[in-house]
Amino acid sequence: MVKGLKLALVAIIALASWVVYATTPQPDWVFGIAWFTWDPSIAKKGQTVNWYGGVYGVGTFFDLKVQINRPSDIKINYWDYQINAGPSIAGVCKVVYQGIVYENGNIWHTWRTDHLGSLIIFPRHICALVGPGYFSVSVFGTATPIAIGDFIGRSIGGVSGIFYYAQSRLKVS
Numbered sequence: 001m002v003k004g005l006k007l008a009l010v011a012i013i014a015l016a017s018w019v020v021y022a023t024t025p026q027p028d029w030v031f032g033i034a035w036f037t038w039d040p041s042i043a044k045k046g047q048t049v050n051w052y053g054g055v056y057g058v059g060t061f062f063d064l065k066v067q068i069n070r071p072s073d074i075k076i077n078y079w080d081y082q083i084n085a086g087p088s089i090a091g092v093c094k095v096v097y098q099g100i101v102y103e104n105g106n107i108w109h110t111w112r113t114d115h116l117g118s119l120i121i122f123p124r125h126i127c128a129l130v131g132p133g134y135f136s137v138s139v140f141g142t143a144t145p146i147a148i149g150d151f152i153g154r155s156i157g158g159v160s161g162i163f164y165y166a167q168s169r170l171k172v173s
Helices: 002-023
Strands: 031-039 049-069 074-086 094-103 106-114 127-145 149-159 162-172
Touching (some): 049 094, 074 094, 074 106, 106 127
Parallel strands (some): 031 162
Antiparallel strands (some): 031 049, 074 127, 094 106
16 A cells, blocks of 8 residues: 555656646757758669768757658668767666657657656656756668668657757659
């Protein structure tokens, strides 16, 4: 019974903290830029291409989602990520591959920031800095299209509640 009350209290505190975060106006100095690019942007079926997506900015909270559509028609050979931030990241922040996700009528390979449960007051995809600062999060890799047509890569980045979007098209013949 006591354990259940403790868990309920933790849930109430987490919910109250999230409400305060979600309803607090953000400072005027918050900004960010998202990007996604293919190299090359025109390729032949079976040709390996490089891809890069990310967001950078100034704020106190951030998140990133990078997606590539038509996952059954493009093989991801390799991927990695890099996070730079200052003054420092609160808790842990990594980028994880979420797998194939259905979203807005499309199917996507999806990567997302994840604090791995280190910040109980935020959803897992939101990372935080220790006070206001700068950050850069990028996901990159190589892929091989195994079908012809257009492939869309996109980045959706959040900086202290403001969202930035970038998209790029890979044309495969």
